[in-house]
Amino acid sequence: MKQKFIRTKSTQKWKLIEALGFLIPVLIFVLLMLYNYPDTSEDLYEGGGLAVLVVFDLFFAIVLSIPLMLIWRAVFRQLKLKAIQRATFQSVQDLDYYREKLDGLSPVTISMLTDMRIEPEKDVTATLLHYQMNGIISIEGNVVKVLRPDDPSLLPSDKILLQVIVSRGGVLSGDLAAQLTDWKNTATRESLGGRYFQNIDPAVLKKKNTSSCTLGCVSLAAIPILFFGFVAFLLNSKVMKYMNDILDSLPESAGNRDLIQLIKTDGMFAQGVMYMLIFLILFLVFLAWPLIAGARVIAGIAGNERLTRTREGEELTEYIYGMKNFLHDFSELSEANKEQLILWDDFLIYAVVLEENDQILKEIFTRKSLNIDSFQFMRNN
Amino acid sequence: MPDLTIALIVIGAIVLLLAILLISSYNRFVKIRNRVKDQSAQIDVQLKRRFELIPNLIETVKGVASFERETIEAVTKARAEAVNCKTLQEATNADQKMTGALHRLLAISESYPELKASANFAQLQQELSSTEDKIAMSRQFYNDTVLKYNNAIEVFPASIAAGITGFKHIDFLQIAEAERESVKVSF
Numbered sequence: 430m431k432q433k434f435i436r437t438k439s440t441q442k443w444k445l446i447e448a449l450g451f452l453i454p455v456l457i458f459v460l461l462m463l464y465n466y467p468d469t470s471e472d473l474y475e476g477g478g479l480a481v482l483v484v485f486d487l488f489f490a491i492v493l494s495i496p497l498m499l500i501w502r503a504v505f506r507q508l509k510l511k512a513i514q515r516a517t518f519q520s521v522q523d524l525d526y527y528r529e530k531l532d533g534l535s536p537v538t539i540s541m542l543t544d545m546r547i548e549p550e551k552d553v554t555a556t557l558l559h560y561q562m563n564g565i566i567s568i569e570g571n572v573v574k575v576l577r578p579d580d581p582s583l584l585p586s587d588k589i590l591l592q593v594i595v596s597r598g599g600v601l602s603g604d605l606a607a608q609l610t611d612w613k614n615t616a617t618r619e620s621l622g623g624r625y626f627q628n629i630d631p632a633v634l635k636k637k638n639t640s641s642c643t644l645g646c647v648s649l650a651a652i653p654i655l656f657f658g659f660v661a662f663l664l665n666s667k668v669m670k671y672m673n674d675i676l677d678s679l680p681e682s683a684g685n686r687d688l689i690q691l692i693k694t695d696g697m698f699a700q701g702v703m704y705m706l707i708f709l710i711l712f713l714v715f716l717a718w719p720l721i722a723g724a725r726v727i728a729g730i731a732g733n734e735r736l737t738r739t740r741e742g743e744e745l746t747e748y749i750y751g752m753k754n755f756l757h758d759f760s761e762l763s764e765a766n767k768e769q770l771i772l773w774d775d776f777l778i779y780a781v782v783l784e785e786n787d788q789i790l791k792e793i794f795t796r797k798s799l800n801i802d803s804f805q806f807m808r809n810n
Numbered sequence: 811m812p813d814l815t816i817a818l819i820v821i822g823a824i825v826l827l828l829a830i831l832l833i834s835s836y837n838r839f840v841k842i843r844n845r846v847k848d849q850s851a852q853i854d855v856q857l858k859r860r861f862e863l864i865p866n867l868i869e870t871v872k873g874v875a876s877f878e879r880e881t882i883e884a885v886t887k888a889r890a891e892a893v894n895c896k897t898l899q900e901a902t903n904a905d906q907k908m909t910g911a912l913h914r915l916l917a918i919s920e921s922y923p924e925l926k927a928s929a930n931f932a933q934l935q936q937e938l939s940s941t942e943d944k945i946a947m948s949r950q951f952y953n954d955t956v957l958k959y960n961n962a963i964e965v966f967p968a969s970i971a972a973g974i975t976g977f978k979h980i981d982f983l984q985i986a987e988a989e990r991e992s993v994k995v996s997f
Contacts, residue, residue: 758845759845759849759951759955760951760954760955761954761957761958762954772950773950774943774947
């Protein structure tokens, strides 16, 4: 059985954030250029001008950004891997497309099976479409009207959601954080109470956490070893002794121009300067090492999931994976609006819950922005 | 000479880039066109499924309402026409005629209590209804896939690559309303 994973907005988000770490040297370079440019010293940059300034600032930008990038990567790579792990499943039938309806699965269950998370805005939207299809509510414009609040098919989480809608006069706007949290927790419990999820064996979870901690520490133990090893090398190096002798022999009036001239003409001196720069990089990384190790371990342990899918859950997740691919490749449901529910039936609901259609979310939720992964909805103006 | 070399390198790089773009566009068009074919095949699968259900339905109805010969023969004839179609549009048109004939047959069958009570008939009705839904959905997905394909080959500058590589516009599936005649109920 091979593993596959479902591409979700969450996994894409963490990938993007991790990749943004490569902008750190660019940012530092720009800041250094802005800082240095007005104060260009004729003595240092004579004969080299802007090119010398750029090279120096570029170099220092890279040096200074290395520890920051390591910390950034330590944290966000772990979060990215955890998001991918949640959306990863065992493929039994190795199918790429699934065209049949996912009968018996509510939008919330589909969302949980996809990545073991409920995302309020899209899952509520998909649930509302599901209610509309079954005649429990009607949606006109962005106003939701509850028609059958006591329908026997409704679960406790459905009733909570319908009460939220009624209390808001049918318009989903304003600060819904607390009310949707209640709905989310209840819906999560209902999904977990079924046959698609099970708790990970505590012994296995402990082993995962230990492994995360050990791996983080072992991989980063290389940094102090490298640093002290290099320091030992420098202390015994002939190049460094030569460089010290040269510097001691220079007159007090010697300036930057003389140093640059030495670097250009004396190969051994230049080598010594390079060793010093390497030492500087390793020193900065060594200083940041406790932060890097701590960040990696915490991000690794905090993201370890306590749940896993059952065999039946894995099979259904594969169908969901196939359905998402099918909707992505064989339909234009990303452009559909909620009035087309009668035309597309369950497939429109799947498109919303599987993040293939964002348009309907915007039609139903009137707020301007949503803080992803939290419930801090901003108030409408 | 160095200028000539640089010019040749630049031209070579541009030609290489264009070739890469052309190849990647071609591959993309092939993928989307194959999806159109795949979805067309899915419609065929559902249509065949419905064709297989019809003989069983006709035998069930004949056993009880044999004198509704005209209606039964209309269904049989429509089915025979639909099975022999060559293109998807022909099959769709023929299928719409058959749908009309089937609906008339099922409407007439409502007048026969024996049929309504028959478990076999009820199951056939349900399967036919389910298959009709699947056919309708398959057609919608087909048209969406055709839209994706047509958009891919017609937007600029991909249209240039499509023109060079011979990819042509595909027509959408036109679905006419099923023919319905007024049903005569006799007692």
